[in-house]
Amino acid sequence: MLRLHPYVYHRPKSLKEAVDLLREHAGDVLPIAGGTDLVPNMKHGLFTPGHLVALKGIDELHGIEERDGELLIGAAATLTEVASNYLVREHFPALAEAAAGIAHPMIRNQGTIGGNICLDTRCTYYNQTYFWRKALGFCLKKDGDVCHVVKGGTKCVAAHSADTPPMLIALGATVDIASAEGARSVPLADFFVGDGIWNRRLEPHELVTAVRIRLPEKPIRTLYTKVRERKSVDFPILSIALAATVRDPDVLESIDLVISALGAKPRAIGGLDKIAAGKRLTAEVIEAIAEQAHRQCHPLDNIIVEIEWRRAMVPVYVRRALQDLLENGRGKAAPGDGRGSD
């Protein structure tokens, strides 16, 4: 049985109270919303804060609404709410699908989109009990100074494993962040950094309060698909998010392709404008995009899945995703292709 360590639990009613608590206990405090990532991580001894600040009782963090030409999703909206919300489904169906494919129904009933954006990176040698990690001499990310993935490595390569951020980045989303010092906003594309130990530009005393997506002026097609060992419960081992502006007949005006679950941050595939913009989505263009993705993706042994196979799957799934995007309008992946069971 895995037990939690003792801590003081705070239940603020307002955002102001929450950020003040985070400042007051700086260095020894973490925020908790759904807790679906933090609770098991605490049970594994990966985080042992003396204080927890609970966010679910803060009204300002809830709700999904259209405001000033944007879709605003409060950080404490559960993944079930995001997956089933009519505004999300209407404007960004692939975001609803990304949320609907996370883990399994119980996690989605509890976990939040803010938590998904701030999900801790994952690695075979990290997401283990204290006993397990100790037996191996710990690792760079927690308690140790060696990397078991890259021998002699000095940089942690634990994988960004969250489902909604790749899709949100492809959609050009912005995150709102609050702290006792004030509020700021960052494009999600600039939010993540390639450091597996702490992969987000978010100070420990800061909170993600909302994510905003500009409603598209032109019709867009969006698609999210992923590979995982089982079609439920598991984190992705490869995830692909696509957002494209397409004008008839099938001419791409712009395309954003974000691939994740390989390294410490989601990777926006570069150079697609040259390959695809203004062109029809022909077999040749699809192939060129798939090749470009393959060149830029280099998975590591942070998950026990053969890395050559994982890399080889990148163009395969990009190709399938593009074909789905072409054939199914706004992009619904065909069932049974390795995406979530949802």
Add this chain to the structure above:
Amino acid sequence: MSEESGKRHDSKRGVSRRSFLGTMGAGTLGVAVTGRTAPAREAVTVESDGTHPVTLRVNGRRFDLRVEPRWTLLDVLRDHLELTGTKLGCSRGECGACTVLIDEQARYACMTLAVEADGREITTVEGLMHGEELGPVQQAFVEEDAFQCGYCTPGQVVAAEGLLRGNPDPDLAEIQKRMSGNLCRCGAYDHIFKAVRRAAELRRSTTH
């Protein structure tokens, strides 16, 4: 200690291992149980020691208790309320043995802090009984032989109950999707899916 829980510990059955452990737990806890039929005395107040007062409504009964913030809902249900139908499996949100309904929604009790369940309506597998009779989902699991070892079964039953409360007539795809957070290492999935279909029929034909 309330009359009702005191009676349970001093019953004529003598001291079982479970009631002994329960008494030990209650010593640090201060449980006040309010039965629907027997209004209990005032809740026992414990001096502030980092515990939080919470009110849990479990299977229609109200429990006022003080919990440590590090106790999960599963810890409280099993170790302090003696509702051991809800099982401890992986302890980290991967298996579903600890599934309970919180405000009608299926959730993992091992991932939910007891303080987070304050004021919520909780249903465990014990709450699906109709007196001494099995509820329709339990009855369907028996009829369809939907288990081998049975360890995951309470979680499966509660997940199925949660599904059927929201959708009284789910198709197979919906059942597979909504039951996907409950693993069965014996692999009794086909029978479990049949049992959920059967449970849907039984629920419709039962008036309760």
